[in-house]
Amino acid sequence: IYGDTLRIDQELAEIALLKAGVWWEQADTGPRGRTDYDASANRAADYRQKAVLGGNQNVEYWQFSGWNQWQPFADLEIKPVENLTLTPGFKFVNFRFWVNADINQKSRQPYHASKTFNKPLYFLTANYKVTPDLAVYAQYATGFLVPDISQTQVTNPNLDGLKPQQSRNYQVGAVYHSGRFTLDGDLYYINFTNKLQSQVNPATNETEQFNLGGAIYKGIEGQGTFALFDGLYA
Numbered sequence: 001i002y003g004d005t006l007r008i009d010q011e012l013a014e015i016a017l018l019k020a021g022v023w024w025e026q027a028d029t030g031p032r033g034r035t036d037y038d039a040s041a042n043r044a045a046d047y048r049q050k051a052v053l054g055g056n057q058n059v060e061y062w063q064f065s066g067w068n069q070w071q072p073f074a075d076l077e078i079k080p081v082e083n084l085t086l087t088p089g090f091k092f093v094n095f096r097f098w099v100n101a102d103i104n105q106k107s108r109q110p111y112h113a114s115k116t117f118n119k120p121l122y123f124l125t126a127n128y129k130v131t132p133d134l135a136v137y138a139q140y141a142t143g144f145l146v147p148d149i150s151q152t153q154v155t156n157p158n159l160d161g162l163k164p165q166q167s168r169n170y171q172v173g174a175v176y177h178s179g180r181f182t183l184d185g186d187l188y189y190i191n192f193t194n195k196l197q198s199q200v201n202p203a204t205n206e207t208e209q210f211n212l213g214g215a216i217y218k219g220i221e222g223q224g225t226f227a228l229f230d231g232l233y234a
Contacts, residue, residue, distance in 0.1 A: 001025065001026070001027040002025075002026055003023070003024050003025035003026055004023075004024055005021060005022070005023045005024075006021045006022050007019065007020070007021035008020050008021055012076075015078060015079050015080065016076055016077065016078045016079070017076070017077040018074065018075075018076050018077075019074065019075050019076075019077070020072075020073065020074035020075075021072070021073060021074075022070060022071065022072040022073070023069075023070065023071045023073070024069070024070045024071075025067075025068070025069050025070075026066070026067075026068050027066045027067050027068075028064075029064065029065050029066055030063055030065060030066070030100075031062065031063070031064060032061075032062075032063055032064070032065070033059065033060075033061055033062035033063065033103075034059070034060040034061055035056075035058060035059050035060070035062075036048055036049065036058045036059075036060065037058070045057075045058040046058055049108065050108065052108045052109060056103070059103050059108075060103075060105075060108070061101065061103050061104060061105040061106075061108065062101065062102050062103045063099060063100065063103070063105060063111075064099070064100040064101070065099045065100070065101070065149055066097065066098060067095065067096060067097035067098070067149075068095075068096050069093065069094060069095040069096070070094050071091055071092065071093050071094070072091070072092050073090065073091040073092075074089065074090055074091075075087055075088065075089030075123075076088055076089070083128055083129040083130075084127070084128050085125075085126070085127045085128075086124070086125070086126050087123075087124070087125040087127075088122075088123070088124045089122070089123045089124070089125075090120065090121070090122055091120070091121045091122075092118070092119075092121070093117070093118065093119045093120075093121060093144055094116070094117075094118050095116070095117045095118075095146050096114060096115065096116040096117075097115060097146070097149060098113070098114035098115075099111055099112070099113060099114075099149065099152050100112050104152065104153055105153045106150075106154070106206075107153055107154050107155050107157075107206070109155055111152055111157060113152070113157070113159065115159045117144075117164050119144040119164065119166075121142045121143070121144055122140075122141070122142050123139070123140060123141035123142070124139070124140045124141075125138070125139045125140075126138045126139075133176055133177055133178040134175070134176050135174065135175050136173070136174045136175075137172070137173055137174070137175070138171070138172045139169070139170070139171045139172075140168075140169065140170055140171075141168075141169045142166070142167065142168055142169070143166060143167035143168075143169060144164055144165075144166055144167075145165040145166075146164045147159070147162045147164065147196065147209070151209055154201075154204070154206045154207075154208050155204045155206060156204075161210075162196075162209070162210070162211060163194040163211050164194060165192065165194050165195060165196055166192075166193050167190055167191065167192045167193070168190070168191045169188070169189075169190050169191075170188065170189045170190075171186055171187065171189075172186060172187050173185055173186025173187065174186075180226055180227035180228075181224070181225070181226050181227075182224065182225045182226075183222070183223075183224040184222060185220070185221065185222030186220070186221060186222070187218075187219075187220055188217070188218060188219060188220075188221070189216070189217075189218045190216070190217040190218070191216060192214060192215045192216070192217060193214045194211045194213075194214075195211065195212045195213060195214060195215050196209045196210070196211060196212070197209065197210060197211075197212035
């Protein structure tokens with residue numbers, strides 16, 4: 001896996017700071033394979049794998065795989081009034097993964113395909129410093145998670161039928177820090193769509209995934225830290 005990140009900061013007047021850049025990443029795996037031999041029988045082929053049509057019956061898998069993604073991003077840190085910071089932001093995700101396998105992992109069938117996913121993502125954070133020791137904040141963000149490569153490792157992969165998991169996240173909270181004591185807490189609400197769920201295909205006895213629909217996650221969380229003395233926290 002290799003890649004790079006470019007980031008540029010530019011002050012705009014005295015109340016705004018623009019941060020922009022791009023993240024690029026490439027992953028290449030292969031050739032990657034596993035072949036079974038019997039070392040006690042002069043390295044004769046060991047046919048322990050489930051028999052399938054075509055291919056070598058003692059090869060568990062032989063494949064190339066990987067992904068390429070690039071993500072341009074920008075956020076603008078604005079201070080319209082004293083003690084208030086607003087940070088809107090944007091990111092565009094382009095993610096392509098591919099598999100070239102004469103004998104694919106688990107299914108042990110040939111599979112040669114790729115899939116590209118695109119998604120714009122947004123976020124907004126507001127932070128207000130009530131006192132030197134207390135700050136309150138609110139956040140909104142969208143999320144995006146592509147299916148992983150294991151979705152191709154079944155007898156009849158259906159990448160076109162799978163949608164990326166997506167989320168809309170809302171959060172409000174407060175942070176208090178004074179001397180040796182720190183306390184923070186928040187409320188969160190996450191609207192999750194295209195949630196992936198697993199099921200066993202009775203025809204092939206393989207575990208496959210499908211988009212179940214949606215789910216709501218919500219709750220309250222908090223934590224506190226107290227410094228008993230320098231270097232020791234509870």
